[in-house]
Amino acid sequence: xxxxxxxxxxxxxxEEAFLTINCTYTATGYPSLFWYVQYxxxxxxxxxxxxxxDDKGSNKGFEAxxxxxxxxxxxxxxxxxxxxxxxxxxALSEGGNAGKSTFGDGTxxxxxx
Amino acid sequence: DxxxxxxPRHKVTETGTPVTLRCHQTExxxxxxWYRQDPGHGLRLIHYSYGVKDTDKGEVSDGYSVSRSKxxxxxxxxxxxxxxxxxxxxxAISESWGPNYGYTFGSGTRLTVx
Numbered sequence: 001x002x003x004x005x006x007x008x009x010x011x012x013x014x015e016e017a018f019l020t021i022n023c024t025y026t027a028t029g030y031p032s033l034f035w036y037v038q039y040x041x042x043x044x045x046x047x048x049x050x051x052x053x054d055d056k057g058s059n060k061g062f063e064a065x066x067x068x069x070x071x072x073x074x075x076x077x078x079x080x081x082x083x084x085x086x087x088x089x090x091a092l093s094e095g096g097n098a099g100k101s102t103f104g105d106g107t108x109x110x111x112x113x
Numbered sequence: 114d115x116x117x118x119x120x121p122r123h124k125v126t127e128t129g130t131p132v133t134l135r136c137h138q139t140e141x142x143x144x145x146x147w148y149r150q151d152p153g154h155g156l157r158l159i160h161y162s163y164g165v166k167d168t169d170k171g172e173v174s175d176g177y178s179v180s181r182s183k184x185x186x187x188x189x190x191x192x193x194x195x196x197x198x199x200x201x202x203x204x205a206i207s208e209s210w211g212p213n214y215g216y217t218f219g220s221g222t223r224l225t226v227x
Contacts, residue, residue, distance in 0.1 A: 043219050044203070100158060
């Protein structure tokens, strides 16, 4: 079956530091990959996505590249802000599966001023 | 998020009682999903729907049932609540089943079973 593994948190960074959150996946086919962000007390929001190998998704200064050879989709940001403090989820979805997504366990990021 | 609302936002119920959570969307999306979120488990799929009256089980469906009589409403029922069903429940919608479409999530329902 499909699975998503994220680096364990929590991750604590100082403002303006570089962020990497690792994500690797196992899938039977050719999935699309997603990063979602969850702010305290809220639902998840789609942050970025990539639909095929070597695609780069980007949004709000975050980016992630779909690496088929290493089955990875690591999230990066060059300079984090306090407002980036949240829980980040990596997910995959395969076509023909009623759109069902498989999620990682989430990584909590805290950014300190 | 605008376009998808969950009710109630918080609920405390007693063990053994039935509970129904509601998800309402105004986006006219065909696909709707119920997930539960627990520490250390991420999000796990309970049930999903691919159209009116068309539903199927997810990976943790035991003890739950769903109904979808209208495009806009997807109900999740805990038939006889247990403490292990204390969780945060999220509804999600998707425009299509294709792999290129992500989800839009509701704000969640925090359910406590005492």
